Amino acid sequence: MRLASLLLSTVAAAALALPGLAGAAPVKIGFINTITGAEAPIGETMTNGLELALEDLKKQGVDVKVIRQDDTGKPDKAISAIEQLATGDEVTAIVGPYTSACANAVAKQAEQYGVPQVIPAASKEEITRQGYKWVFRVNAPANVYAKALIDAALAFGKPKSVAFIYESTDFGSSLSKVGKEYAVAKGLTVVADEAYQKGSPDYRSTLSKVKGQNPDLVFMVSYVADAILLMRQSRELGLKPQAFLGGGAGFDTAQFEGEKDISTNVFSVTQWTPDSSKASMEFAARYQAKFGKRPTYHAACTYTSMMVVGAAVKKGGADRAKVREALATDTWQTIMGEVKFEAYDGYNNQNHNAMPVIQYQAGKSVTVFPAKVATAKAVYPFPGWK
């Protein structure tokens, strides 16, 4: 429905614009996202972010037509989506997909077809480490997540051991792999390393095993629902480390925030916070007014990605090579701060994005680390379950 009305409005806009821009059809941009399936709630925030970006681009006079594809969170679907977009619809650039597994699969195809791809929120490190020319990433990769959380815990107290619980997906394993390496480098002992299959109703046995190890830190990496389930069952079992560290994704959603019983005092790490700048506050207010929800970092990242693509299209038109050129060389001021795609530490076309650590206090997320951006004092160690 939304697609149809969007199509209509772009057609109408194109018809109106005809006299001025003779023959200048809107530039086609592909948007691959998880619209259905288990990660759909996050996909929805990304769609919302994109909508706001489209409003703003229209105001700036950038005429784009977005063609949407649903990857359902599965890499094979994501690959057919990009094949359709690159060869059938002949889009100029692609925004998305969400999950690491899908984004990585699409990156390979984008490189092969020579379509600029801007990834908003997938964190698997390898994606921008394969020397791809056409793949750009706005969000920070997994090592930044892990580093920020462990640094925060070490700044607040003196933890000695850490347990990792993560889902066995690209996102979960890559984030905990760098997490483990960094923890060991910082002198922590990894006492449990539990990869789980997502979607199980019962993680109690895994959690009792972790509880038996008595870790100082529990580091979890999960998408939406498992984050809530894991914390609920931790509460049941009375798992009580010095701190629960949640690696973004499911630990940074409005739903998780709303579950006060289990979210209170949990740490998470995020790509973006609404209180980070004036532009961010405005974005958050607009988002709240339009969709009635708090924007998550996924929305902000997608908004930024689309704005960046819009700016590149303004410069390069519908030409893929020119758009790529603009993406590779320009710098933009966005709600996520300055965005610039650079080569560093083995990464290519990777934006430097600092990740603040947040903590849920009384049903709200507050920034607690690093000290210079903190808005509240961290509660550490974990005071116990209420």
Next chain:
Amino acid sequence: MAIFLQSLLSGILVGGVYALIGIGLTIIFGVMRVINFAHGDLLMLGMYVTWGLFALFNIDPYLSLLITAPVLFLWGVLLQKVFINRVLNALPQNQILLTIGMGLVMSNAIMLAFTSDYRILTTSYTSSAFQVFGLSVSQPLLYSFLITVAITGALFWFLQNTDTGQAIRATAQDRDAAQLMGINVKRMSVLAFGLGTAMAGIAGALLAPTYYIFPQVGGPFTLKAFVVVVLGGMGSIVGATLGGILIGVTESLSAVYVASGLKELVVYVLFLLILLFRPAGLLGKSRT
């Protein structure tokens, strides 16, 4: 030792719910020889009814069973009369396609109506537990288990001791002979599908406070129900109960002693082994 007992306990409690899902499927198969691939989606409907009652009228998920079960029973009756009944004598693959189609329509209709957002039920006891001898017994899981035991017991008594129950069992044993004995086998089929649907709905309602609710939640449970039923022996209620608990415990223990990520693997290896040595399942009778 504490970890062993703790995971054994969680395994048994979760297995109870698996058993309930399996029982619904096994009743339907037993009476009609129809393999219901929409079973997980019926469970999903049960979850949504429970969630709706909770969100709109603040009815406790366990109390709402009194509404969820009859609603799902009637829905099952309707499905049987309108769809399943027409394919009772069709080829098995046609029946399978029909039930898969029904499942897809149900999950997508729910997605259209409620979006694919995760719904989470939070009650006062959602993440509470009783402490018994140093073990923590999850409150919602314990309630679910007790209700499962009560319902399974009641169903068993109904099938053993009432005329209707015996008629259902007779239909399951031999449809033609039952008809010759004057049993209205069509009515029994309707009843059986209604009962099976109600069981799936109850299982959904029992899972609702501890799990999360979304339109595609059914798929993995359909699969689990099949493993439970085939393991226990197609058509056997006691077998399904046993199969459910066995799978719950295997999952739980293998998460501790093998690896959390491999618990499904252990379950399926066990499944294959049992089928190798007992092709008809633990309590199944081969029907050749």
